[in-house]
Amino acid sequence: MQGNASGHRGALGHLRICDLSGQLAGAGATRFLAAFGAQVIRIEDPVTLGLWDIVRQMPPLIDGDRTHDGGSGFLNHNVEKLGITLNLRTERGKELLRDLVRVSDAVTENFAAGVMERLGFGYEDLKALKPDIVYVSNCGFGHTGPYSRFKSWGPIAQAVSGMTFQSGLPDREPAGWGYSYMDHTGAYMMGIALLSALYHRARTGEGQWVDLSCTEAGASLNGPAILDATVNGRPLRRPGMPNSNRSASPAMAPHGVYPAAEDDAWLVLACRHDDDWARLAPVLGIDEPAWSSASGRLADQDRLDASLAAWTQSRPRDAAVAAVRSAGVPVAPVLRPSERSEEPSNLAWGLWPTAVHARHGARRVDGVPVHLSATDWRIERAGPMLGQDNERVLCGLLGVSADELEELRATGVI
Amino acid sequence: MGPLAGTRVVEIAHERVAWAGKLLAELGADVVVVEPPGGSVQRTYGPFVDDVPDPERSLWWWHYHTSKQGVVLDRTTAEGRAGLDRLVATADVVLEGEVPGTFAVTGHERLVHCSVTPFGSHDPRSAEPSVDLTILAAGPVWMCGYDDHSLPPVRGGGNQGFHTASHFAVMGVLTALLAREVTGAGQHVDVSAFAAANVTTEVGTYGWLIAGMEVFRQTGRHAGASLSMPTQLRCADGRYVNSGLVPRSGKDFSLMLQWLDSTGFGEEFPLRFLMELGTEKGIIKGADFLEDPMLQEIVASARELQAFLAGRLTAYEFFRTAQQHGVTAGVIYSPEEVLEDPHFVARGWPVPVEHEELGRTVTYPGQPYRFTATPWELRSRAPRIGEHQHLVGEA
Numbered sequence: 018m019q020g021n022a023s024g025h026r027g028a029l030g031h032l033r034i035c036d037l038s039g040q041l042a043g044a045g046a047t048r049f050l051a052a053f054g055a056q057v058i059r060i061e062d063p064v065t066l067g068l069w070d071i072v073r074q075m076p077p078l079i080d081g082d083r084t085h086d087g088g089s090g091f092l093n094h095n096v097e098k099l100g101i102t103l104n105l106r107t108e109r110g111k112e113l114l115r116d117l118v119r120v121s122d123a124v125t126e127n128f129a130a131g132v133m134e135r136l137g138f139g140y141e142d143l144k145a146l147k148p149d150i151v152y153v154s155n156c157g158f159g160h161t162g163p164y165s166r167f168k169s170w171g172p173i174a175q176a177v178s179g180m181t182f183q184s185g186l187p188d189r190e191p192a193g194w195g196y197s198y199m200d201h202t203g204a205y206m207m208g209i210a211l212l213s214a215l216y217h218r219a220r221t222g223e224g225q226w227v228d229l230s231c232t233e234a235g236a237s238l239n240g241p242a243i244l245d246a247t248v249n250g251r252p253l254r255r256p257g258m259p260n261s262n263r264s265a266s267p268a269m270a271p272h273g274v275y276p277a278a279e280d281d282a283w284l285v286l287a288c289r290h291d292d293d294w295a296r297l298a299p300v301l302g303i304d305e306p307a308w309s310s311a312s313g314r315l316a317d318q319d320r321l322d323a324s325l326a327a328w329t330q331s332r333p334r335d336a337a338v339a340a341v342r343s344a345g346v347p348v349a350p351v352l353r354p355s356e357r358s359e360e361p362s363n364l365a366w367g368l369w370p371t372a373v374h375a376r377h378g379a380r381r382v383d384g385v386p387v388h389l390s391a392t393d394w395r396i397e398r399a400g401p402m403l404g405q406d407n408e409r410v411l412c413g414l415l416g417v418s419a420d421e422l423e424e425l426r427a428t429g430v431i
Numbered sequence: 432m433g434p435l436a437g438t439r440v441v442e443i444a445h446e447r448v449a450w451a452g453k454l455l456a457e458l459g460a461d462v463v464v465v466e467p468p469g470g471s472v473q474r475t476y477g478p479f480v481d482d483v484p485d486p487e488r489s490l491w492w493w494h495y496h497t498s499k500q501g502v503v504l505d506r507t508t509a510e511g512r513a514g515l516d517r518l519v520a521t522a523d524v525v526l527e528g529e530v531p532g533t534f535a536v537t538g539h540e541r542l543v544h545c546s547v548t549p550f551g552s553h554d555p556r557s558a559e560p561s562v563d564l565t566i567l568a569a570g571p572v573w574m575c576g577y578d579d580h581s582l583p584p585v586r587g588g589g590n591q592g593f594h595t596a597s598h599f600a601v602m603g604v605l606t607a608l609l610a611r612e613v614t615g616a617g618q619h620v621d622v623s624a625f626a627a628a629n630v631t632t633e634v635g636t637y638g639w640l641i642a643g644m645e646v647f648r649q650t651g652r653h654a655g656a657s658l659s660m661p662t663q664l665r666c667a668d669g670r671y672v673n674s675g676l677v678p679r680s681g682k683d684f685s686l687m688l689q690w691l692d693s694t695g696f697g698e699e700f701p702l703r704f705l706m707e708l709g710t711e712k713g714i715i716k717g718a719d720f721l722e723d724p725m726l727q728e729i730v731a732s733a734r735e736l737q738a739f740l741a742g743r744l745t746a747y748e749f750f751r752t753a754q755q756h757g758v759t760a761g762v763i764y765s766p767e768e769v770l771e772d773p774h775f776v777a778r779g780w781p782v783p784v785e786h787e788e789l790g791r792t793v794t795y796p797g798q799p800y801r802f803t804a805t806p807w808e809l810r811s812r813a814p815r816i817g818e819h820q821h822l823v824g825e826a
Binding site for chain 1: 433434435437454458473475477478480481482490491493494495540550551552553556557560561562563564565566568569570571573574575576577578580582583584585586587588589590591594595596598599600601602603605606607608609610612613614616618619620621622623624625627629630631632633634635636637638639640641642643644645646647648649650651652653654656662663671672673675694713715731733748754756759760761762763764765766767769770772773774775777778780781791793794795796797798800801802804805810
């Protein structure tokens with residue numbers, strides 16, 4: 018039994034992941050592998066209806082379905098994964114998980130630190146079951162250190178890592194991120210950790226544990242600001258900062274988000290260098306000698322931005338974008354969700370594949386922003402209903418008989 | 432030695448792939464960054480050491496090119512192109528961000544060629560100029576900002592559009608390397624930075640695609656279809672915390688009361704009786720909440736408690752004492768403040784790097800993940816221009 022939920026084998030069809038992760042910080046990592054053909058088997062708890070993974074039932078709900086199979090996030094984050102239930106409070110449930118670990122290449126999870134050990138599936142336990150297992154854990158603060166018991170989700174990791182602070186306008190509270198950037202990005206880092214550990218194992222036969230702290234992962238994304246503090250003694254916490262619609266590194270002016278004529282419509286533009294400005298200024302009808310050099314523009318950004326805003330505000334967004342684009346200057350409209358779902362480049366990329374959900378039918382979901390020329394991804398099946406693949410996995414892979422499957426159901430093991 | 436030890440990566444210097452190259456290098460890959468004569472344009476990106484602009488003093492360059500080796504090749508000359516060919520012949524991976532069609536490899540069947548362009552290698556718009564901001568305008572920008580919509584939406588800082596594209600580039604390269612272990616063949620890994628930003632906005636995409644929900648920006652919290660309660664609080668020291676969510680069960684109320692009592696302000700909180708009523712609740716469901724005005728008051732008292740303690744504690748104390756009692760909250764640090772945080776220090780996250788050329792040791796950001804068998808390692812400072820020219824070899 019190989020391949021993802023649709024039977025596609027692609028680049029990673031030779032790999033099987035025993036996946037106890039969920040929500041987005043974990044599910045977002047194994048999603049990438051499943052799209053490329055890895056067999057990702059998600060294990061959920063039948064007693065709590067899998068609701069440790071809060072997105073199972075979190076709005077926006079699909080057609081108002083208020084059950085544990087109604088969350089749109091779960092449908093999206095778990096495409097091409099197989100879903101089984103195991104009650105790990107029972108000895109038979111643990112035995113089945115041990116059987117699954119023995120035939121898996123990797124185990125993934127994003128519980129709070131310590132949960133896997135308490136379940137009897139810490140790294141040493143996993144290694145005893147399969148000596149070359151790759152084990153990747155992802156939690157808010159990592160498995161060691163004074164905060165290892167602290168709880169977290171995306172916005173908390175963003176706060177503590179410095180990611181929230183660096184996003185905002187001057188002399189206001191942080192704007193932060195309007196979504197869990199660090200759940201996504203923690204998942205990408207987890208995917209990188211998992212794939213590189215698997216690559217090492219493929220070449221050497223050696224498995225290992227990777228401990229990922231989402232907060233540390235976030236803190237690593239602010240390098241130039243951190244070096245400005247450690248080298249120049251200039252902290253980002255200082256008057257007038259941050260001002261993240263401007264760009265200090267690299268230094269650019271103008272660089273910002275400007276209003277268009279319509280209500281709550283915006284465009285972004287940036288001049289990378291003097292040549293960009295020399296082409297843009299005539300479009301704007303601005304003739305200001307002091308602004309011909311970057312240093313002149315950087316020193317006078319408030320006035321510069323006001324001039325630009327006066328020009329953009331008197332034009333429809335797309336007309337303003339077209340005029341700036343014709344000058345060869347970086348520019349883009351700020352797109353709403355409804356707009357980018359129909360955006361031509363996204364459609365040409367195949368960014369919104371249709372995946373079929375057992376109850377809710379065909380739905381467009383997030384695709385993958387990477388195409389491989391020889392062994393590309395495919396997404397056809399949506400996230401599993403709770404326990405949807407119990408028979409397929411338990412009988413087809415772990416050798417459970419049809420009779421025993423009934424018994425497992427009757428005794429609350431699955 | 433990292434998990435990618437023995438893997439040779441040739442990076443054609445470009446801002447979109449700099450982070451991808453650093454991630455690979457610190458996982459143990461042997462990354463050679465190729466610059467044009469005079470050095471990459473990234474060396475003109477500030478801030479600079481002591482604010483002295485110089486190609487060897489760019490902190491952008493310092494950060495994004497640690498653990499790599501550097502060579503200079505003039506690709507406008509036959510000699511430079513031949514040098515690049517020799518280098519690529521030794522490579523497992525080429526990483527580049529050129530305009531599509533600029534860089535082609537032939538006759539190297541095992542090579543994994545990763546291109547990171549604004550819209551993908553087949554989209555003519557990838558030839559248009561772009562910066563981090565135009566990539567993030569794809570979707571992230573719409574969702575970030577303030578309740579006050581007369582203020583512009585906000586770009587999350589730190590060049591995260593490049594980072595997200597680089598994360599997908601690294602996952603794509605590793606996937607292609609794993610496939611090569613089976614097939615023996617390399618392939619093209621085509622990354623669209625715009626697409627990467629588009630699928631990195633949580634409910635911004637699937638809320639619309641699956642459930643037809645359009646979201647708008649709100650101060651310091653998730654964009655949503657309707658206005659939600661604030662989650663950011665200003666503390667006694669003027670700094671902010673993410674206050675976490677309100678209790679969702681009686682147990683959560685108990686934890687919050689224990690937290691309150693630990694601060695010594697327990698008897699001063701006027702709505703204590705409501706919190707105590709909350710401890711008697713089971714799991715609080717959304718439907719119950721909407722129909723029960725008393726329950727709404729009880730939950731509101733938890734918000735009052737958060738605000739009450741914010742007015743009396745520093746942001747760090749709020750965070751630490753809450754978390755010590757099982758209440759989720761986060762101090763909003765400025766990026767450099769993590770370097771002094773006891774947890775980051777205890778885990779050895781800040782990394783000292785020797786800059787022998789300036790006689791300084793500089794503290795750098797540390798590891799995103801901890802490999803037990805093949806450790807992550809920041810091996811060296813970024814290369815000076817042409818520092819490892821010997822790697823190009825002879826014609």
